[in-house]
Every structure is written in structure tokens, then in C-alpha cells.
Amino acid sequence: MEGLAYFGAAMIEFLDAASLWNILWATLLGIIVGMLPGLTATLGVALLTTLTFGLPPDEAILILVCMYVGAIYGGSRSAILLNIPGTPANAATALDGNPLARRGEGGRAMGIATAGSVLGSFIGMLMLASIAPLLAEAALRFQSFEFFWLAVFGVVISGRLTSLDDPLKGWIAGFLGLLVAMVGQEAIYSYPRFAYGDTNLAGGFGLLPVLVGLFGFAEILTVMRQPLAAVIKTSTDSVIPKVREVLRYWRTIIRSGVTGTLMGLIPGVGEDMGAWSSYALARGASKEKEQFGKGSIEGLMAAEAGNNAAVPGAMIPVLTLAVPGSAPAAVLLAAMFIHGIRPGPLIMITNPSFVYEVTAMVFLASASILLYGLLLTKPLMLVLRVPPSRLMPIIMVLCTVGAFAIASRLFDVWVMLAFGVAGFILRQYGFPMAPLILGVVLGPILDSNLRRGLVLSDGSLLPFLSRPISLALWISIALTILLGIPTVQRFLADVVRRVKGGRAPDTNS
């Protein structure tokens, strides 16, 4: 009940003219950023963090949440119409959305995507409001040992799930991120690591310049390197979803909402996996499996409900553990620190209303994507006609300003450029960016908690291995690594085959 009162108070707070204006423009900007291939939710949130750091904390975080929700939804437009996911989270959307568009049912597909996104967000929002206080309470028992393993767990699981075909590259990206975080003064002795006498390096790499480089400049270079899209499909049918069509798949919506939220909750995994896992589960449970990949309404709904539910899901660990659930959530976490909000296990004690304020922000952002989805879908299609040759130079200007503005250091612009080029090269060779970013965020947590834990245990590793939560975490890490090794996978597949082969005669007899 207390939660509901906080939620009500937050809703009243955000229903003034200034906040409503911020919700409307930030969500619209988010949808546009999401629609444009090459501009991701991460970049949108990072650039807006720069823009809004002079605003009061509540308004700034509201704008960022609206941008985040809007961008993940907006990516479905280009996935459906162009078969190019606007953000990586919409890749599963393209599988069924684009076949529908090619059949001349683009409007119907966009309507279903809108319904799926909004309902997925609502389910995620309910889970955020109910899980976050419980997780925060559980996290109060976390000590340095658990936080150390949580940081390792984040990097390992993110590396595994964002690089399913080659986990090794995911893990390498994660450890590179952790090393990036090691540059600059450390927390115990203020010793400037890897600074070589340079005062800028002694200050370390700022998260935002690194992010803008990896998700902005690197993305610009990637778009320029790819062949350009020349055909844009338009739709003439209605974009308003039929209530009966939506309600028919209520089981899929709930399942996808829950799955997406849980995927968002896992550190560094995020919306992409929220969509893919919801889609896979929907196909497994569907009565119309053969339709999947050919224009299935159920598949499209599952993918969009899954990725949008992952947005509030990714905020759960941000608020309760100060560990991001996804790359855009990492920027949101950084923005909270910039604004003096201290998320973590103590949040329900020091700032209990904040969790429900974020829930209200997700609700308002979801309500405005419904509004835009129903009213503005067709005019927004014009955005897809802007050629990259005209758009990308403008984005580059924004990236430069975004990297510079937080600390007013030209060094940050060079950091953005260096990480942009490095990120482009790494992406060309199949290294995912999400674990790298997670590594940059988790590096200081891992560093300080490992050393603090070792001091507490007087150099002994035993508490790291034997405390109950630590035990569960390191076993999960070990299993994730083992199951990511192809030899182990082949061995297990072989064992399963033999067991099945051995059973077959019994069942026949």
C-alpha cells in the first residue's frame, strides 16, 4: 500500500505542464532515435544525459527514461518497414514484422508492435514495483564478497548472452571494459594507474565519452561502411490494433512481459535478449509455430513485449544494486550518480519514493508511446527518408558536444574518438559492445570490493567461496563459463543423445 501511495504521489508530481511537455518531447525524440538505424537507445540516453545535467534530478531522469522507452519502441518501425532493426533490441521484431509489411500489412504490424510494447512495458513496470523493494532488502545482506562476484557475474553472463555464437569474444570485451575502468586514480591510495604522468589519464576515462564513442562514433562509422538502404516501404492500412487480435494472445503477452523483465534484470543482458527469449518461448508454446518467421502476429507481439518489458527490468538492478541490466541502463545509472541520486541496496531506506517515481516514469513513457503509436505513426515514417549522408554528420556534431559537455574537457573528445575507432574495429571482428560497457561500469565495483573483501578476510579466499550468496554466484559463473565452451557443449549433447538412445528401446518394448 505504501508503494501505491508513493506511485500516486509521483504521478501527481509528473502531471504538471513542464513534466508533461518533457515526457512528450523526450519520448518522441526517443522514437525518432530508435527508428533511425545507427542511432541506438544507448546513444540517445547518453546524449540526453549531457543535455539535461543542468535540470533538476527528477526532470532529468524522467527525460532519460522517456528517451529509453521511446527508443526501444521506435526501433520496431524500421525493423518492420525496412527489415533493419532500428536498435539491436528489435532484431526479433523484423523476423515477423517485415514479412507482414511485405504483404502490405505494415500498418497492422506497427499496431501490433505498439500494443505489444505498451503491454510489455506495463508488465515490466508492475514487476519493477514489486521486485525492486524485495531485491533491495535481500541486497542489504550483500558484503564486499557478494558485490565482487556480482561484478564478475555481470561481465561473464553479459559476455555469454550478447555473443551467443562466440562467448569468448563476449568475455574478452567484458574484461577489456574492466581494464578500461582501471585507468586513473584508484579508490584506496589514489594511485594513478596507467597514467604515465598525464593528469588527464590520472582522472580516468569518463563513462559518457566512452559510451558516446562506442555507441555513437563507432555506429556512425559502421553505418557508413555498410551498403545503403535504397527502398523504403510504406503502408496504407490502419495502424490501430484490433482489441480482439491483441486479447487473443494474452498468454503470450504475459509470458513475454515476464520473460523480458527477467532478461532485463540479469546484469548487462538487456532488451535484445528480452526480445529473443520471449520470441523463442512464444514459438515453443504456439499453436501456429509454422507462422513464425513468415509474419506471425504472435511472434511480433512476443518480440516487442519482450524488449519493452526489459526496459523496466533493466532498471531493477540499477536501483537496488547499482549494477546496470543493459547498456542504456548503464548510462541511466551514470546519470543518477551525476544528479546525486545514490541507487543501491540502501535505496528503500534512504530514498524509498524513488523506485516508485521511476515506475511512474515508465508508465507515463509507455502511455505516450501508445499515443504516438496511434496518432503519429504515418508522419513519423518521413524520418526514415532522411539519408545517412545528411544525418550522420549532424550526429557526429552531437557526439562531440556530448563527450565534451559533462566535464568541459577536450580530452574527453579525444577519448570519444579513440573509443569510437576501437569500438568500430572490435565490432568488425565480432566483439559485442554491451559487455565492454558493463565492464567499464563494474570495474570500480570489482576492484574496491575484491581488495576490501581480502582485507576483511585477512587475505583468505574462503569467504569468497563459502558464503551462501557468494557460493550461488560463483557456481553460476562457473556453469556459465563451462556451458560456453564448445567441447563441453559437444560432450553434453553427446551424453543427452546417448541417454535418449539408451531409453528408446525401453519405450518401444
Place this chain on the structure above:
Amino acid sequence: MHRSDFVIGLILLGFGMFVVSESSGMPRYANIGANPVTAPGLVPGILGGILAFLGLVMALRALIAMRADGRPATPPDQIEVFGVEAKADEPPPSYVPEPPATSRKRFLTMLTMSLVFAAVAVSRLPFWLATFLFVAITITLLELPRFSSARDAAVRIGFALVIAGGVAWSVPYVFENVFLVRLP
């Protein structure tokens, strides 16, 4: 793919070993009675070691794959994600094939112009001027291959100048006056 993986693996191995060696040279503050487990070099040293190991695994894996006969030289073109087949290399139907040289030129233009703008121009010219020149020249260079006639060229260049003017005016205005953010 395997050859590049091999080279990248070796680079990571070397980089990891360099990090380990640098970390071992960091002070341990034993003279002030510090606990050795709090040494600043401990965590980067461990991370460098892990990175070197992962690099070695990647290089060895690529080497084994290169030596294996009859194996595919590139990863399979279908990736299975949670039991869902996602086609990795199939071009979307809306793409029009383009010669690789065109995209390479476009990429190099963008890279060069961006580096000149962000690393050099913004610190030496007023921000609005650097932005105007960067946007106008970059759009013109990127659209150069599409110029079909003198009139088309004039229209495209005119468009580039209008966009550049708009960005050079609006970005400083919005950032400095509306959001009170400082610019380079």
C-alpha cells in the same frame, strides 16, 4: 576470419602481458605498513592475466581451425539464438547491392572528416564555424558520387549549406541557452 582471430588473439595476449608487467611495477606501500592485498596493481594484474589467457585461447582456437582441413573458413551463416534461427549474412530485401569501393570511400571520408573536426577544428576555430564547415563539407563529399548533373550538384550543395547553417546555429543555441551546457 580465423586469420584475423589469430592475430587479434596474439595482440590481446601481448596486451594482457604488458598490463601484468605494468601492474607488477605499481607501488605496494609496504613502507607504510599496507596490507599487500590492497596493492593498486593487484586487480589490474589479475585482469591483465585473464585477458592474456583469453587472447591465447583465441589465438590457439584460430590456429587449430586454420589447420583443420575441410572445415568452414567462416562461422556458419545461421546463428541459433535460443532455438530461433537468425540469418546472419542474408542481405535484407530492401538493400540495393553497392560496390564495396563505394562504402569504403564513404567510410574513409566520414572517418577523416570526423577526426579533423573533433580532434583539430573544435579546439582551433569557433564552435559554430567548425560545425558549419564540417557538416557542409562532409555532406557534399558523401553525396559527391550521386551528383547526376550540374543542377543536381547545385541543389545538393545548397541543401548541405542549409543543413550546416541550421546545425551551426541551433546546436550552440539549444545547448548553451536552453540547457545551459558549455560547448568546446
